[in-house]
Amino acid sequence: MMKRLLSAAAALVLAGSIAGVAHAADKLKVGFIYLGPIGDLGWTYQHELGRQALVKELGDKIETTYLENVPEGPDSERAIEQLVRAGNKLIFTTSFGYMDPTLKVAKKYPNVHFEHSTGYKRDKNMSTYSGRWYQGRYIQGQIAAKMSKAGVLGYIGSFPIPEVISGINATMLGAQSVNPNIKVKIIWVNTWFDPGKEADAAKALLDQGADIIMQHTDSPAAMQVAAERGKLAFGQDSEMIKFGPKAQLTSILDTWGPYYIARVKAELDGTWKSEDTWGGLDSKMFEMAPYTNMPDDVKKMAEETQAAITAGKLHPFKCPVVGQDGKEVECKGGANLADGQILGMNFYVKGVDDKLPGK
């Protein structure tokens, strides 16, 4: 009896796997490489939400696979190549550090399409995509300047790369549009995710007189510290309101779903081509979490700014932009700084009282 049961089970498994293979053969295979574990918030989680949205939309035509917690060193090239060898035809690599490995694998497999997030190297079969998060930072800067009683913002920086620096500058320009004398204190933690360090940085910033915490790191630790001390804070990447129901003002929410769906549709239609996508509020590459814990007039201002940026009427880096040294920055994009200047930003705007690390 036992034996018969076992062989029946084996047959079932076998049948299942054969059916699975046959079924998978006519579906487009789409792969994802994740930097962190998926968890339930943060950078990787938002990409996972994007993948889930993709599956919901096109699940009957595609099969998705992901590899999580792939370090940015030599392991990533292997991980990407493993996805190629498993038959994936479109592969999203979702962290800056995968840039060169993605390019190497892309050159080796010209018939597979690659999409690299937040990088700047492209090829015939390798696109890049990213978000204009500085737009959200500008709104946050305005809110912060309105809400701060001390006139001092605390900013937790991850790494001094252009994306983070343009975020600080956009925040500052937004804040200065409300209060020209606003001050910002910056602590660099040199990590994207380290709740201990982030909490320590938040405490130090509050101790130094800041009363609003902003972060470019991934964990809700800073939000929790702000909540404990009765101060205000902004979330990052994900909705963090449950960590500070009375503290969160808003949060920049990465929403990759629409982009993933569009790109996979293009792949299915055979219209995929290498592109450089840098989406802003207008293309829904990210969204702002509900404006909470602020008076109605501040909320109204934030919504108006958001609408103006979305409509293209307001550009956070509208010329003239004055650098930290008091000199005007060369304006290469007509009325605003050129995209290249923002993508490679390595200067502070006037009023940031900090020295850029490594400069």
Next chain:
Amino acid sequence: MQLVLEKRAERSRTIALISPLIAIGLTLVTMSVLFAVLGKNPITALGVYFIAPLTDSYSLQEIAVKATPLVMIAIGLSLCYLANAWNIGAEGQFLIGAVAGSWIAVKTQGTEAGHWVLPAMLVAGAVAGALYALIPALCRVKFGASEILTSLMLVYVADLILDYLVRGPWRDPAGFNFPTTAEFDPVATVPVLIEGGRLHLGSIIALVVVACAFVLLDRTIKGFEIRVVGVAPRAARFGGFNSNQLVLLTFAVSGALAGLAGIIEVAGPIGHLQPGISPGYGFTAIIVAFLGRLNPVGILIAGLFLALTFIGGEQAQITMKIPLDVTKVFQGILLFYVLACDSLILYRFKLVFASRQVQSGAG
């Protein structure tokens, strides 16, 4: 009735040989149960983990690539541990070696420099790793500072030095301010052995290192000294062996190997210097060293086996959608069983009956 561990009068050689096999067997059984609970066919899953990666040249190459730094570092560490010198900072020596070698690559970039560049880089990496490892060794010998602490703390120093260099002076001018050097020139790159693959010269070097360590420990007086100092420090003193000198020597050698592994990794699979060049190789190598019982051949096997679980784990994620956490659980279980079974070499189980129990008031 009670189950107690009783010390054996002597080490059991039979158990010493079959203990790793018992450990692997128990791991397989436990994993099968785990896979079944997850609703996956255990046989298929184990096949994907252990057999599939061994069946094609690509995966075999990747196993070698992954094992290369682990084996090289672990060999050095085993010499230290045998001599009772506790180098925990191989990760730092790895990074410093990578930095020192990259210095030559960065300085010669775009020049007419010839084929001396790569050998010079490898030497620089090894020398820098050795010097960096000598810091904690000297602190122990001269001041009695715990080398466990100092070597570990120097890891963070090395990490920050690397970080500073790639964000500041060595940053790729065309790299949009991102923290990485430019790609190394071809003369500064470790050659690939098979066209189209990633297997590189470093794997051959690792094999040479294993062979050298084997000869050193098995055939030379120095090797004998190392083992005596570790097992019986008093006897070693009476024998006239200088344990301080051995601490310095083993630290220098293990630092050199870690540094060499670092520059090979950077000039090989990565191709440029950047933060995060090591996913914790220096620490994983400690596990490899002990899994291989501090024996060069054992370390080679352990390194390859651990690499196999990484590659297999990835394939399991892709083909069977088994979460990465399961791979980690798997590695943890394996280590647990290996250590648990090792205790059987020195101890044996014995049933003690309640009537003979003397200390009954303890509870």
